Amino acid sequence: MPRDRLSVVVTRRLPEAVETRLSELFDVTLRDDDTPMSRSELIAAVKSADVLVPTLTDEIDAGLLGQAGERLRLIANYGAGVDHIDVATARQRGILVSNTPGVLTDDTADMTMALILAVTRRIPEGLAMMQRGEWTGWAPTALLGGRIAGRRLGILGMGRIGQAVARRARAFGMQIHYHNRRRLRTETEEQFEATYWESLDQMIARMDILSINCPSTPSTFHLMNARRLKLMKPSAVIVNTSRGEVIDENALTRMIRAGDIAGAGLDVYEHGTDVNPRLRELPNVVLLPHMGSATLEGRIEMGEKVLLNIKTFADGHRPPDQVVPSML
Known part of the structure; x- marks a missing residue:
């Protein structure tokens, strides 16, 4: 050489x-x-x-x-x-x-939408039923999920990826809300018809779906702690394709098991590959192996x-x- x-x-x-x-x-x-x-x-x-x-x-x-x-x-x-x-x-x-x-903005935003759909439309439950050979035919009340059009999506972190998620969610007919360290310029807000919330607590309490898209910093560690998770509506869903440390994973597990949160879609975890085993057992939780950029x-x-x-x-x-x- x-x-x-x-x-x-x-x-x-x-x-x-x-x-x-x-x-x-x-x-x-x-x-x-x-x-x-x-x-x-x-x-x-x-x-x-x-x-x-x-x-x-x-x-x-x-x-x-x-x-x-x-x-x-x-x-x-x-x-x-x-x-x-x-x-x-x-x-x-x-x-x-x-x-x-x-470079990974669009790929991660695509995965965020995939997780939103997977949780709200109960896709993994349907897939598991087919793989077990348990499907006996269509039924009017089987595996009823929820329509995402018209739902309020709260985006925590409105950087490149957060905005890419907003762009996709608007195409699905969702209402865009966001919390960010800095408010976006007026023209950017208008592009997404986005509502800015200075108070994260106030936004969380009103959202149907919460998407975590902020980076991992000392100030975002456990930003979604037990207190904030309790602010979410029992019908709400949380999705995380950012960093696992932003959510208190044990608190999230407890609240989903108790029915205080309707479901979650996670691609990242607080302790890397050491995922809370009780979280894995829940049918209304979709877990992926950090595939957002894959x-x-x-x-x-x-x-x-x-x-x-x-x-x-x-x-x-x-x-x-x-x-x-x-x-x-």
């Missing part, structure tokens, strides 16, 4: 097209199997690489960064969320951090962003998707 090529370590298997392009441009170390790196493997990687390409399954904390070698100058994250990276410590050590924003097109576009960030850095410029602590 030419000595002037950047040493890049990739922590997980990526789409073949992305790995091939990385190999063409850089002195890259790829992962043989699709499993997360161990802590010792991550330590070895940060000691030897110029650039680390991690994913959300890698904990890049202060302890790990403290063992980084002099060569490590860029963490080019494969993904938009960077709550698994200690960005402040990286900055203190002169290590840049970049991410891949924007399209081939989206994953390749993520890789292209990683490539662009590394290439720009290699050329001596600021990566276009650099993340700094003030953005978090």
Whole structure:
């Protein structure tokens, strides 16, 4: 390998097209199997690489960064969320951090609508009945769900993905409401015919469906805690394709089991793969294995962003998707 090529370590298997392009441009170390790196493997990687390409399954904390070698100058994250990276410590050590924003907006919004429909129309219950061979024919009162047209959708977090959800929900005839750190511009509100709620509590109490689309930050941890969940109507449904930590999962489980919330559609969980077993048992809860961004097109576009960030850095410029602590 030419000595002037950047040493890049990739922590997980990526789409073949992305790995091939990385190999063409850089002195890259790829992962043989699709499993997360161990802590010792991550330590070895940060000691030897110029650039680390991690994913959300890698904990890049202060302890790990403290063992980084002099060569490590860029963490080019494969993904938009960077709550698994200690960005402040990286900055203190002169290590840049970049991410891949924007490319998964439509895919995640599509999955949000899929979960809304799955819960309100009881799709998994019908699927399970068919798979068990229990269907005996059509009946007027069987598996009655609810029509989503005319329902009030409350969007918690009206960024790129929240607005993409609003755009889709309007096409389904839903009424758009939202709570955000900052109110949107008037023309954007008019585009969605959206109602802004300064008070999250007041919005939650009036919604038929609540969609969580805010990032994971210290201020959003358990934003939907037991007190706020109790504000929801017993007929309401909650959907989360953002970050699991935003909802108190145990409180949500208790309230759905008690009939205080009508159902939930979740693609993310508070404790990663350690999902509350009582939540799994509920027929009115749809659980997916973090599939919101799982399209081939989206994953390749993520890789292209990683490539662009590394290439720009290699050329001596600021990566276009650099993340700094003030953005978090």
